[in-house]
Amino acid sequence: MIRGLMSARRRALLLAAALLISAQPALAQVQLQGLGGRTDAADHAPFFAGALGIKISFIEIDLEGGRLHDVLPSSLLEDMYRLERERGLPLQVVARVPATYGAGSVRFLIPGGTIQPFVSAGFGVARLQPQINLVINGINFSDVLRDRIIDRQTSPMVLLGAGIRLDFHAVNIEGGYRYYAILSHVERTTDFSRDRALAMVQAVYGALAFRF
Secondary structure, three states: OOHHHHHHHHHEEEEEHHHHHHHHHHHHHEEEEEEEEEOOOOOOOEEEEEEEEEOOOOOOEEEEEEEOOOOHHHHHHHHHHHHHHOOOOEEEEEEEEEEEEEEEEEEEEOOOOEEEEEEEEEEEEEOOOOOOEHHHHEEOHHHHHHHHOOOEEEEEEEEEEEEEEEEOOOOEEEEEEEEEEEEEEEEEOOOOOOOOEEEEEOOOEEEEEEEO
16 A cells, blocks of 8 residues: 555656646747847947847846947047047047947846836947048048057947836837947047046837747
8 A cells, every 4th residue: 555655656746747847848938029229329329139038937038139330439529529629620530339249138027917127137249340530630540549449349248228028928019228338448538548448338229029
């Protein structure tokens, strides 16, 4: 009788384990998401991205690739224009630093029906491609400025975000805030003797995702 009870218990444990294993795929949800928004870079440039995510309970893991049309700090152009005003220099400048990036991130959602607030954090790499043209008194200083401010490079990147998702099961919509910190050397002023700083960009965005 004892052997029979042990055998029944073993069968019950095996059945529970099998049910748990078979239920795991149903708990994981895969989604494809498109994002778009604007940054606070020098010309308030747009950014676009696509992400593939796997959601398990209240945690979502995303792999994302995108393009920031400009990560040049607005303060840099402001300093150039101030220099033009103070010294009366005939300054002509066109400066833009696009960045193509790839990142992995973890998102924590607060479950609660259709409306789900979230926070996220991630890490990746960004490829910076400066497009800078500076002319003073008819002399082109673009090469000098490009070398002193930023060069073509691939740099690590940290990504932080927060927002609200409207979850309609097969489709979800979200809006939020993003903070990009690209670990490159970008001068914030035209005083080249100062320490260099990170390229930091803030953005607001909207996104649409399809779950399958």
